[in-house]
Amino acid sequence: MTSVLYDVPGPKARRNSRIASIVGALVILAGAAWGVSTLARQGLFNADRWDIFSQAVVWQFLVQGIGATLSAAALAAVIAAVLAFGVALLRMSDVTWIRVPATVVLEFLRGMPVVLMMFFILLVFGSSAFVAVVAGLALYNAAIFAEILRAGIQSLPKGQREAGLAIGLTSFKTRVLVELPQAVRRMLPSLVAQLVVLLKDTSLGYIVTYEELLRKVNILSDFYGAKYLFSVFFVGAALYILINLTVSRIAIWIERRGSKKAAGGVAAATTSVRPTAESTTL
Amino acid sequence: MQVILENLPAYWDGFLRTLFLSVVSGILALIVGTILAAARVSPVAALRGFSMFYVEVMRNTPLTIVFFFCAVVLPRLGVTFQQFEPAAILALSAYTSAFVAEAVRSGVNSVHVGQAEAARSIGMKFSQTLTLIILPQALRTVVPPMINLLIALVKNSSIAGGFYVMELFGYGRQLANANGNAVLWVLLGVAIFYLLITVPLGILAGRVERKVAIAR
Structure with missing residues (x-):
């Protein structure tokens, strides 16, 4: 990796x-x-703290x-979508x-902690933890998502909407048929990133006693005794991080693929359109 | 409605604690995040690697698990807290700093290449290039996303309420248990106090964003 921020390092x-790297690595290793x-x-x-993992029931x-x-x-x-x-x-x-x-309503929902909303639904509507x-x-x-889509629509060139209206589509149809599909495509990376956040936020179910992974970890350690708390937590956290890492890898992959296509598309469009535009004006 | 007015002192106490948690962890996260971002672009491979690893792990860990770690696992390591509050601050700032680091890094990337080249060509070292030329410009462009991060931080601080810190959400839980017949009002009260922080911040973010957009 070359960087414009510093000269190519000399000997x-x-x-x-290298010395700094080794010292740093040693410090981290020492801490670990x-x-x-x-x-x-x-x-x-x-071994007696981990033996429960040999039981199929635990898994x-x-x-x-x-x-x-x-x-x-x-x-x-x-x-949500x-x-x-x-x-x-x-x-x-x-x-x-x-409007x-x-x-x-949007501002209200956006300014609210998710866990408060879950709690609200749980208590006020008396629903199950899953529903909450x-x-x-x-x-x-x-x-x-709505805000992301709106940002996407606003980032489109004005001509898209004008063209839609000009060929006689209603305002609503222009939004749905012309603008939204482009906005979704353009905002796909942000949308997928928010999906990862959503997945992470399911762990808040722990606080409203929904029996998701973290709650199960807690139940396991209650059942088998505090002795196992650490080992169960360790496995639970590792599983959570593994799932999330997988989803964010997919997100990055989509982003790369999408940006490559989008960049190619726009570049191709401008080069192919411009000569004809010039030739008509000439 | 009556419930909110009767328990106003409790709400106020919770509100102040939420503010305190957010401000302290916000400042810590900003400092640590900027340092992490600097490490991420530094010439030393170990710093780059560490920063990348930290950011990647933190961004993919649910905050609840970070809290769980700070409240349950750390005490076992011998790091005990007198109250849960410092543990909450530690969890919040450790988590948010990863996002701050990503934001600052994207800001660094948005600074024009010529700026860094000019700085180097007049003989500046990496540390000078970064602190005198790049970061001041980068931080300016990332103010709006940073405010959004702070809004998220305020909302995230509610998780501390699930770990025995008596902030807004913590009080909300307690009051909801005590006033079973007026749960709707109790929680609406909590919501209003959260909005008192998040909505002005959101408006501020919008304003700043427009200003930056014009300046460019």
């Missing part, structure tokens, strides 16, 4: 950098070793937790008495 700078040894001294790595339990996490995330994502289209359209309506209430988690996530993320 001396390279040596210093200290952590591990402290834990080991408390017997956290003894089954954790897999159930993953299933609960993923199903809540998937359902919430779908509902559907809602977001509607809300984004309302938010951008030409009619004041539709203003929509804006107020899904509804809370769906409402909050619908607001975020």
